[in-house]
Amino acid sequence: MTPVGFAWRSLSREPARAVLGVAGVAIVGALLFDMLLLSRGLLVSFRDLLQATGYDVRVTASPAMPGTGPMLTDPARIIAELRRLPEVGDVRAVRGEAGSAPRGDRWLEVTVLGIGPEPRTEGRLLRGRDLTDAVEPAEVVVNETLARNLGVEPGATLVLRPGRPDARTAVPPRSYRVVGVADFPFDMAGQRTACMSLAALRLGQFGRDADAAEILLVASRPEMGPDAAVAAIRRARPDLHAFTIEEFLQRFRQGDFSYFRQISAVLTLVTSFFAFLLVATLLTVSVNQRLGEVAALRALGFTRRRVAKDLLAECALVVGTGSLLALPLGLVLARVLDDILRGMPGLPERLHFFVLEPWAVGLHLLLLGVAGLLAALWPVAVAVRLPIAATLRREVVS
Amino acid sequence: VTRRPRCLLLTGCLLAAVPLGAEPAMPEVLLSRQLMEDHGLRPGDVVQLSRDGDPARARPFRVAAGYEPTPDPMRFTAKRLEARLHLADMLALSADTRDPQARESVSAINVALNDADAEAVKRFTKDVQARLPNLAVLPTSGGGAADPFVVLERFHVAISVVTILGSTAFLLALMVMRAEERREIAGILRLLGFRRRRILLQVLLEGLLVAALGATFGVAFALLLEDVVNAFFQWRYDTALVFVRVTSEIALRCVAIAAPLGMLAGLVASFTLLRRDVGELVRR
Numbered sequence: 001m002t003p004v005g006f007a008w009r010s011l012s013r014e015p016a017r018a019v020l021g022v023a024g025v026a027i028v029g030a031l032l033f034d035m036l037l038l039s040r041g042l043l044v045s046f047r048d049l050l051q052a053t054g055y056d057v058r059v060t061a062s063p064a065m066p067g068t069g070p071m072l073t074d075p076a077r078i079i080a081e082l083r084r085l086p087e088v089g090d091v092r093a094v095r096g097e098a099g100s101a102p103r104g105d106r107w108l109e110v111t112v113l114g115i116g117p118e119p120r121t122e123g124r125l126l127r128g129r130d131l132t133d134a135v136e137p138a139e140v141v142v143n144e145t146l147a148r149n150l151g152v153e154p155g156a157t158l159v160l161r162p163g164r165p166d167a168r169t170a171v172p173p174r175s176y177r178v179v180g181v182a183d184f185p186f187d188m189a190g191q192r193t194a195c196m197s198l199a200a201l202r203l204g205q206f207g208r209d210a211d212a213a214e215i216l217l218v219a220s221r222p223e224m225g226p227d228a229a230v231a232a233i234r235r236a237r238p239d240l241h242a243f244t245i246e247e248f249l250q251r252f253r254q255g256d257f258s259y260f261r262q263i264s265a266v267l268t269l270v271t272s273f274f275a276f277l278l279v280a281t282l283l284t285v286s287v288n289q290r291l292g293e294v295a296a297l298r299a300l301g302f303t304r305r306r307v308a309k310d311l312l313a314e315c316a317l318v319v320g321t322g323s324l325l326a327l328p329l330g331l332v333l334a335r336v337l338d339d340i341l342r343g344m345p346g347l348p349e350r351l352h353f354f355v356l357e358p359w360a361v362g363l364h365l366l367l368l369g370v371a372g373l374l375a376a377l378w379p380v381a382v383a384v385r386l387p388i389a390a391t392l393r394r395e396v397v398s
Numbered sequence: 399v400t401r402r403p404r405c406l407l408l409t410g411c412l413l414a415a416v417p418l419g420a421e422p423a424m425p426e427v428l429l430s431r432q433l434m435e436d437h438g439l440r441p442g443d444v445v446q447l448s449r450d451g452d453p454a455r456a457r458p459f460r461v462a463a464g465y466e467p468t469p470d471p472m473r474f475t476a477k478r479l480e481a482r483l484h485l486a487d488m489l490a491l492s493a494d495t496r497d498p499q500a501r502e503s504v505s506a507i508n509v510a511l512n513d514a515d516a517e518a519v520k521r522f523t524k525d526v527q528a529r530l531p532n533l534a535v536l537p538t539s540g541g542g543a544a545d546p547f548v549v550l551e552r553f554h555v556a557i558s559v560v561t562i563l564g565s566t567a568f569l570l571a572l573m574v575m576r577a578e579e580r581r582e583i584a585g586i587l588r589l590l591g592f593r594r595r596r597i598l599l600q601v602l603l604e605g606l607l608v609a610a611l612g613a614t615f616g617v618a619f620a621l622l623l624e625d626v627v628n629a630f631f632q633w634r635y636d637t638a639l640v641f642v643r644v645t646s647e648i649a650l651r652c653v654a655i656a657a658p659l660g661m662l663a664g665l666v667a668s669f670t671l672l673r674r675d676v677g678e679l680v681r682r
Contacts, residue, residue, distance in 0.1 A: 020571035027564035
């Protein structure tokens with residue numbers, strides 16, 4: 001009988017113990033797997049969001065994150081300058097401002113995005129058409145939430161005014177023609193978004209600085225790449241701050257996202273140790289209970305190596321089955337934990353904390369395998385060093 | 399001190415009644431410890447501050463002192479490069495010259511209530527909103543379900559639940575093995591006249607003891623690690639924020655969860671054993 005077959009028989013002789021051992025490894029393994037998914041999930045998800053816009057370089061006025069630092073003044077002149085660079089394919093300016101839209105006798109908060117110089121929706125168009133240069137009435141593309149909340153569809157008129165609903169403003173509300181409904185990548189859960197041209201944003205007096213943009217999105221020429229574009233922008237405009245997506249992510253990695261990376265590293269260590277402890281305890285107790293049986297097998301001619309192989313196979317069956325069960329269990333748990341964390345305010349709705357990557361599956365199996373192997377060392381050592389005659393005698397006498 | 403322009407968080411405070419220093423000639427500024435260390439600044443140094451990093455619009459300020467920023471869990475990952483100015487100096491530095499109202503504007507007014515219970519906060523909010531309907535009044539505590547720390551707490555609770563499930567499986571497996579190990583002893587005790595209930599009580603107490611000892615060890619281990627974890631994260635994020643605090647409430651909750659789980663594990667593990675016939679238990 002092969003060691004695996006022998007181990008299977010040993011385990012199936014004590015099904016409750018085997019099932020509980022496998023369940024323990026599966027639960028701990030699921031948590032370990034989730035921590036591996038969490039370690040890079042935000043970065044991977046955020047990179048996907050940034051890449052989804054089709055622009056691989058960001059330009060801001062300061063090293064601060066967009067929305068927290070000063071605005072870029074006179075974006076039209078900067079855009080014209082950057083477009084002359086051979087490394088740069090396309091440039092567009094984006095600015096976000098707070099606005100309000102009426103529903104009945106209440107005003108609802110709306111995030112107003114201004115895109116320029118060419119009016120073009122930032123998101124993926126779901127219905128209707130894209131923005132044009134029309135000024136009276138100016139055009140807007142709205143997101144699903146706004147369309148649903150205010151009951152507007154392409155062709156409808158939307159009234160907007162600058163400022164939050166509770167802000168005092170003397171600026172009169174203006175009417176805009178809804179031309180499309182789009183899915184904006186950086187929308188937060190429940191956020192109402194209206195996207196218009198920068199010119200329309202200025203005309204509607206959204207925000208204080210009339211001629212300013214928060215960020216410039218730059219698409220490098222494919223043959224040049226983002227690094228060359230960033231270098232060219234830094235040479236041409238040393239007063240601006242240009243970043244590739246990777247540099248942008250690096251800043252997140254060192255700042256806002258590092259807490260989750262570190263908590264995942266700590267919990268990966270803890271869960272690996274827990275798995276080790278679990279398997280080591282179960283195998284050690286199991287071997288201690290079967291000392292007589294092991295001694296009898298040795299007396300029957302089982303070599304030390306064979307006994308070690310049997311125990312390692314038993315460990316492999318428990319850890320292997322538990323690890324494999326941990327994968328679907330971990331995915332379900334990741335979904336639950338992701339839903340919890342995505343409840344944080346200010347996060348894009350499409351951002352995920354847990355993202356499945358092939359390396360995470362491999363590392364999960366490797367870590368549990370190593371934990372299982374280390375856990376088996378002591379019980380294997382006990383079993384192979386067992387004095388056969390003395391153990392059998394003790395077994396008979398007891 | 400001439401430095402490369404850096405982006406700082408400027409906070410204006412109404413400090414007119416509390417002069418920062420004696421020299422009125424040059425406006426004074428308080429800088430965060432992190433900013434002082436980052437730029438090797440000392441009290442008395444002169445720094446240039448501008449609204450947008452433009453050196454042409456920069457104004458000189460004398461560093462009056464450094465200060466430790468109040469730990470802010472919302473921004474603990476951010477490097478606290480901050481400066482505190484007199485409100486008038488900050489408005490002079492940052493106000494939009496094209497906007498006549500800019501020098502008359504502040505972003506927020508902090509209010510400390512004498513009586514800060516929830517009812518008093520509610521009354522104050524209602525009162526202010528009735529008098530100044532365009533003001534938004536936000537309490538600084540209890541951000542509701544969307545508060546990042548409520549979300550983080552839910553995340554940590556979810557992880558704790560999974561850990562408890564794993565530990566329960568572990569404990570159950572151990573108790574099953576222990577029960578099986580003592581199959582013969584249980585049989586002999588039954589033969590000697592011990593009733594099932596008596597043996598069951600012993601198993602329950604054993605489970606309770608194992609779980610309580612384990613939980614106590616866990617709490618002691620957490621207490622030992624508390625300072626290590628805090629020291630590491632405080633060093634890593636250069637903050638005075640406390641990340642881990644083992645309170646007596648948490649310790650009690652930990653023991654209160656572990657003890658019944660241990661008893662339950664003992665009960666489940668011994669249930670099949672005690673259902674068996676005495677002869678079956680003592681048979682070798």
